Amino acid sequence: APIVVHVGRTTKVTVSLGYDVSSDVITSQIRKDKDPTSTLIATWNVEFLTDGVDGELVLTLDNSESTGITPSIGYMDLKRVSGGEPYSIFDQPLQVVFRKVVTT
Numbered sequence: 001a002p003i004v005v006h007v008g009r010t011t012k013v014t015v016s017l018g019y020d021v022s023s024d025v026i027t028s029q030i031r032k033d034k035d036p037t038s039t040l041i042a043t044w045n046v047e048f049l050t051d052g053v054d055g056e057l058v059l060t061l062d063n064s065e066s067t068g069i070t071p072s073i074g075y076m077d078l079k080r081v082s083g084g085e086p087y088s089i090f091d092q093p094l095q096v097v098f099r100k101v102v103t104t
Contacts, residue, residue: 002095003076005030005042008067009101014049015057015078017089022052024082026089028059030074034093040076041096042066069098 005011028044030075042065049056057078079086 002069002097003045004100005061005069005096005098006046007098008063011061012061013044013059015059017055017057019055020047020053021057021080021082024052024069024080025044026057026078027052028067028076028078030061030076032071034073034075043075043078046078066098072098074098 003013004042009086014085026046030041030044032039032041044059044061046056047060049058076096077093078089080089081087
């Protein structure tokens with residue numbers, strides 16, 4: 001299922017990796033296409049839910065960043081840097097759906 005971001009609202013997504021990432025750096029971007037050179041739509045703020053030993057992460061996209069999003073679809077992945085080496089976390093990019101809201 002795609003990740004849903006409500007435009008103009010803060011979105012939080014919990015990710016459970018199931019392994020220790022406490023000494024790693026995790027980053028994530030949402031881009032227009034499944035290509036690292038395509039237009040950057042937004043960047044997730046990635047934090048450990050606790051201390052990273054449990055592999056639990058929280059991705060946050062603040063409402064101030066999501067307010068200006070105009071595409072309806074994008075793609076994201078997670079990059080893990082461990083010991084200076086970059087690793088993929090997912091086999092393929094995940095689809096992100098941007099939905100407009102009604103209540104102001």
